[in-house]
Amino acid sequence: MSAQRAVRELQSVLKDAGLTDSYLVRDLDTGEELGIAPDTELPIASLAKVPLAVAVFTHIQDGRIDAAAVIDVPPGRITTPGPVGLSRFRHPARIAVEDLLYLSTAMSDNSAADALFALVPPAEVTRVLADAGLTGLTVRHPMHELARTPVERFEPGEVHLAHSLAIGSRTAGRGHPVPQLDVARANSGTARACVDLLQALWTPSRIPAPVAAQVRTLMGLNVIRHRLAPDFGSDASRWSSKTGTLLNLRHEIGVVEHDDGTRYAVAALTESTVPAAVQPTAEAVMAHVARALHDRLRAG
Numbered sequence: 001m002s003a004q005r006a007v008r009e010l011q012s013v014l015k016d017a018g019l020t021d022s023y024l025v026r027d028l029d030t031g032e033e034l035g036i037a038p039d040t041e042l043p044i045a046s047l048a049k050v051p052l053a054v055a056v057f058t059h060i061q062d063g064r065i066d067a068a069a070v071i072d073v074p075p076g077r078i079t080t081p082g083p084v085g086l087s088r089f090r091h092p093a094r095i096a097v098e099d100l101l102y103l104s105t106a107m108s109d110n111s112a113a114d115a116l117f118a119l120v121p122p123a124e125v126t127r128v129l130a131d132a133g134l135t136g137l138t139v140r141h142p143m144h145e146l147a148r149t150p151v152e153r154f155e156p157g158e159v160h161l162a163h164s165l166a167i168g169s170r171t172a173g174r175g176h177p178v179p180q181l182d183v184a185r186a187n188s189g190t191a192r193a194c195v196d197l198l199q200a201l202w203t204p205s206r207i208p209a210p211v212a213a214q215v216r217t218l219m220g221l222n223v224i225r226h227r228l229a230p231d232f233g234s235d236a237s238r239w240s241s242k243t244g245t246l247l248n249l250r251h252e253i254g255v256v257e258h259d260d261g262t263r264y265a266v267a268a269l270t271e272s273t274v275p276a277a278v279q280p281t282a283e284a285v286m287a288h289v290a291r292a293l294h295d296r297l298r299a300g
Contacts, residue, residue, distance in 0.1 A: 003034060003296060006292070006296050007034070007035075007036055007293075010036065010289045010292055010293065011036060013285060013288070013289060014036075014270075014285065014286075014289060017281055017282055017285040018272055018273040018274040018282065019270050019271065019272055019273070019282055019285060019286065020270075020271045020273065021036055021037065021268065021269065021270045021271065021286065021289070022035075022036065022037045022038055022039075022040040022042060022190060022191040022267075022269040022270075023035050023036040023037070023038065023191055023266075023267065023268050023269070023289065023290060023293055024036075024038035024191040024192050024194075024195045024265075024266075024267050025195075025264055025265070025266050025267075025290065025293045025294045025297050026195050026199065026264065026265045026297075027262070027263075027264055027297060027298075028198075028199055028202050028203055028255070028263040028264065028265055029262065029263060032297060033195070033297065034293050034296060034297045035191060035192075035293065036289075036293070037191075038190060038191040038192045038195075038267075039190050039191075039192055040190060040191070040269075041136075041174060041183045041188055041189065041190050042174075042183065042188065042189070042190070042249065042251075042269045042271065043180060043181050043182075043183060043186035043187060043188050043246060043249060044137070044186075044187050044188055044189045044194075044244050044251060044269070045146060045180075045187070045244035045245055045246035045249055045251060046108050046110070046113075046143070046146075046242070046243060046244040046245065046246075047187075047189070047194065047242055047243075047244035047251055047253060048113075048125075048139050048143075048187040048244075049104050049105055049108065049113050049143075049242060050105065050197065050215065050219070050242050050253070051125050051126075051128075051129055051137055051139055051197065052104065052113060052116055052117065052120065052125050052139070053101055053104065053105045053214075053215045053218060054125075054128060054129070054132075054197075054201075054207060054211060054215055055120045055124060055125040055128040055129075056097065056101060056116050056119065056120050057101070057210075057211040057214050057215060058128050058207075058208065058211050059119075059120060060097070060098075061208055061210055061211050065097060065119060065120075066097065067096065067097050067098040068096050068097070068098065069096065069097050070094045070095065070096050071094070071095055071096075071097065071100065071115055072092065072093075072094055073086060073089070073092065073093045073094070073095055073111075073115060074092045084107050084108070084109055085103050085107055085109030085110075085111055085112055086103065086109055086111035086112050086115070087109070087110060087111045095112075095115070097116070097119070100112045100115050100116055101116065101214075101218060102218060102221070104116055105215070105218035105219065105221075105222075105242065106218050106219075106221040106222050106223060107223055108222075108224060108242070108243065110143035110144070110146065110147070111143075113142070113143045114142045114143050114144055117142040117143070122139040122140050122141055122142060122187075123139075123140075125139040126138055126139045126140075129197075132200060132206040132207050133206050134193070134196055134197055134200060134206065135193065136189055136190050136192060136193025136196065137188075137189035137193045137194070137197060138187065138188050138189065139187050140185065140186065140187055140188075141185075141186070141187060145179070145180055146180055146246055148180070149166075149178055149180050149181075149246070149247060164275040166178060166181055166247040166248045167248055167272070167273050167274075167275060169181075178247075180246060180247075181246070181247065181249075190269075191267035191268070191269050192267075194253045194267040194269070195253070195265045195266075195267045197253075198253060198254070198255050198265035198267070199265055200212065201215050201216055201219075201255075202216065202255050202263060202265065216240060216255075219240040219241055219242055219254065219255075220238065220240040222240065222241050222242060222243070222254075224243045226283065227243055227250070227252045227283055227286070227287060228241060228252045228254060228266065228268060228286070228287045228290055228291075229241065230287060231287040231288065231290065231291040232254070232256045232266070232290075232291065232294075236258060236259045237256050237257060237258045237259065238256070238257045239254055239255075239256050240254055240255050240257075241253060241254025241255075242254065248271055248272040248273070248274075248275075249269075249270065249271055249272075250270045250272065250279075250282060250283065250286060251267075251268065251269045251270065252266075252268050252286075252290075253265075253266065253267045253268070254266055256294065262298070264294050264297070264298070266290050266293075266294060268286050268287075268289070268290045270282065270286045
């Protein structure tokens, strides 16, 4: 089967699952790649925490930030809701910058990320990427903006209404009345730009090697393992990644390193047309498609 035919069949699988997607898989050593609409721009949600980590570690490397500096985080000062981390704390905490990086990247703690954004604002994060020659990823706002969507205005039993609004309101130019879903106002990027960032982290030349190594370590500690990890993690491979989720968006980017020395960067950015918050079928299908693209590319 030709690569083009394989891609068409996978697009059909995605469509049947109610997904429109942007994928790219790249062999980090040969540069060969295979994808589905890899240049489609989408809001990236928590994927922005990877550029944030790059920027903070860069400032640590050049001496502008002390990794051991302790930040006082009283309850209520950082108000970003989230399922884990600081947003669940009920008492004051003193946390070092380097530990905030762990919470933000490995646990996807929105409040920890916003504490870091107070040190390195979104515009500076984008500038650090640009200075490294990485384009196509734009960081415009901190994480607390992700908790200001219509979903917060509905009761739990009505969350599907917020998803219906998210699904049915996008313009042809990928604008959206919900700012966090508008690529001109949200943190945004493409699958290709995400893979370029992963390439820079795993084959560092644009990003300082110590910075790249620290970010890779945190991505390897990612605790969110229900999306692509079941299809890429094994005793013979290592999967390092970061997820992003917002309304009808489900993303994951990562690198799989096989015991034979081969390494593949994977970016799966998905947009669901099903108005539901919990979609295990969508999660399974997006992982299946990512793995199928990887296997096709690896087979040559």
